Amino acid sequence: MKTIFDTGGSGGIGVSLPGLDVPKTEELPEKFSREKEGRIGLPELSEGMVMRHFVSLSSLNYHLEKGIYPLGSCTMKYNPKLHENLARLPGLTALHPLLPDDQVRGTLELMHHLGELLCEITGFRGVSLQPAAGAQGEFCGIMLIKSYHEHRGEFHRNEVLMPDSAHGTNPATATLADCVVVGVESNEYGLVDPEDLKRKVGPNTAAFMLTNPNTLGLFESHIGEITSIVHDAGGLNYMDGANMNALLGIARPGDMGFDVCHLNLHKTFSSPHGGGGPGSGPVACSAELAGFLPDPVVVMKDDGGYALRKKDGSFGRLLAFHGNIGVLYRAYAYILTMGARGLREVSEAALVNANYLRALLSEYYDNPFDHGPCMHEFVLSGDRQARLGVKTLDIAKRLLDYGVHAPTIYFPQIVHEALMIEPTETEDRAELDRFASAMISIAGEAEEKPHLLKDAPVNTPVLRLDEVRAVKELCVVEPLNEGSVGE
Numbered sequence: 001m002k003t004i005f006d007t008g009g010s011g012g013i014g015v016s017l018p019g020l021d022v023p024k025t026e027e028l029p030e031k032f033s034r035e036k037e038g039r040i041g042l043p044e045l046s047e048g049m050v051m052r053h054f055v056s057l058s059s060l061n062y063h064l065e066k067g068i069y070p071l072g073s074c075t076m077k078y079n080p081k082l083h084e085n086l087a088r089l090p091g092l093t094a095l096h097p098l099l100p101d102d103q104v105r106g107t108l109e110l111m112h113h114l115g116e117l118l119c120e121i122t123g124f125r126g127v128s129l130q131p132a133a134g135a136q137g138e139f140c141g142i143m144l145i146k147s148y149h150e151h152r153g154e155f156h157r158n159e160v161l162m163p164d165s166a167h168g169t170n171p172a173t174a175t176l177a178d179c180v181v182v183g184v185e186s187n188e189y190g191l192v193d194p195e196d197l198k199r200k201v202g203p204n205t206a207a208f209m210l211t212n213p214n215t216l217g218l219f220e221s222h223i224g225e226i227t228s229i230v231h232d233a234g235g236l237n238y239m240d241g242a243n244m245n246a247l248l249g250i251a252r253p254g255d256m257g258f259d260v261c262h263l264n265l266h267k268t269f270s271s272p273h274g275g276g277g278p279g280s281g282p283v284a285c286s287a288e289l290a291g292f293l294p295d296p297v298v299v300m301k302d303d304g305g306y307a308l309r310k311k312d313g314s315f316g317r318l319l320a321f322h323g324n325i326g327v328l329y330r331a332y333a334y335i336l337t338m339g340a341r342g343l344r345e346v347s348e349a350a351l352v353n354a355n356y357l358r359a360l361l362s363e364y365y366d367n368p369f370d371h372g373p374c375m376h377e378f379v380l381s382g383d384r385q386a387r388l389g390v391k392t393l394d395i396a397k398r399l400l401d402y403g404v405h406a407p408t409i410y411f412p413q414i415v416h417e418a419l420m421i422e423p424t425e426t427e428d429r430a431e432l433d434r435f436a437s438a439m440i441s442i443a444g445e446a447e448e449k450p451h452l453l454k455d456a457p458v459n460t461p462v463l464r465l466d467e468v469r470a471v472k473e474l475c476v477v478e479p480l481n482e483g484s485v486g487e
């Protein structure tokens with residue numbers, strides 16, 4: 001597709017600079033210029049043409065403001081514009097991270113209060129807002145657990161146990177923290193098998209890492225027994241709280257026997273994400289672990305003011321500064337506008353939406369874990385379609401032709417041809433029905449005209465991409481339907 005950047009665009013101008021009112025300096029010597037005539041070949045366009053360019057690109061893209069984005073595990077929900085306005089207030093965006101504490105009192109108070117709210121939501125006592133993503137929150141949590149064991153002289157505890165359904169960041173975190181990953185099997189219900197856990201815990205257990213609800217969208221109903229098994233062996237329990245969208249105001253990790261968890265503010269607490277945008281993965285922990293939290297933490301002073309303080313037992317710093325503050329502002333606005341009751345309604349609606357969609361689809365796709373209701377997401381299998389020669393990847397690509405975003409596919413790995421679907425609470429019934437009817441039509445196509453799925457997508461600005469190349473050679477303006485980046 002040609003864009004305005006390719007079609008000439010020479011001589012246009014998008015800004016009106018004021019006249020020169022200082023003495024003119026010498027021109028930059030030619031040897032310092034990147035191109036002969038002092039031009040680096042940027043297109044020259046008027047403001048109007050630039051607007052057309054970017055608006056046309058945004059309409060080629062799929063995004064939440066166009067429709068449902070049911071990427072399992074990602075919690076792609078609508079993020080209210082109110083939070084954007086608040087996070088952009090000049091008094092907040094103009095702060096420099098090196099300003100002295102008494103000049104940033106408002107932001108420190110906000111961080112302190114947000115920390116208290118997150119402790120209340122999770123049932124914990126200490127918090128760090130520093131981690132810049134869920135994965136960094138995990139790393140922070142495992143470092144807290146290591147610090148705890150080392151403080152007690154138990155330097156040998158280096159095994160981190162996790163179920164075979166774990167999110168990929170969990171084993172990566174344990175490895176980065178210089179620990180050894182030990183897998184625990186799931187049972188036929190898709191839940192941690194307590195008997196296998198008993199076999200795997202021991203004197204070297206540092207931690208058990210668990211996502212609850214797990215990545216199959218199922219609540220670990222034996223959670224009390226599981227966390228006790230780990231504690232009895234001298235280990236601690238880490239909850240990957242990226243799926244907290246299912247539990248707000250209903251259940252708290254601190255009450256389930258966990259010692260520490262991270263939250264994904266950019267999922268559950270409403271910040272736009274995806275495409276590598278800024279995240280925030282605060283860590284909340286028990287009083288026993290709080291002394292090891294990364295520096296600095298926000299504390300309330302005797303005079304009622306707030307300060308950033310370093311704690312003696314801290315394991316060190318995670319980031320140069322204090323975290324992705326813009327995401328913290330949004331999360332704070334979200335929690336205060338929803339209130340306690342509103343947050344509970346968020347999770348209740350997320351559960352109802354996921355169960356509704358699962359019921360609509362269960363006749364058309366295999367549902368390997370149908371022993372009871374799901375939580376905020378569910379995992380189907382494309383096995384039935386695979387037997388007809390249609391892969392889950394083909395189903396995902398065909399969904400794009402129906403104008404909806406595909407779910408997460410091929411994860412969790414314990415489900416064959418997995419389709420992991422998380423509708424979130426911000427989709428209404430009509431949109432859930434639209435997604436279901438696309439999935440149902442595709443199930444029909446898989447039986448009657450499977451070649452349609454093999455060629456999909458056919459209605460999108462670019463056709464099926466070579467996914468490896470498309471990531472490495474990002475070119476958003478490749479010719480339309482000419483297959484030059486296609487397979």
Ligand SMILES: *Cc1c(COP(=O)(O)O)cnc(C)c1O
Binds near residue numbers: 135
């Ligand atoms: C998203 C997610 C993570 C990682 O969060 P990032 O912010 O992408 O690093 C970890 N665990 C689970 C279960 C998740 O869904």
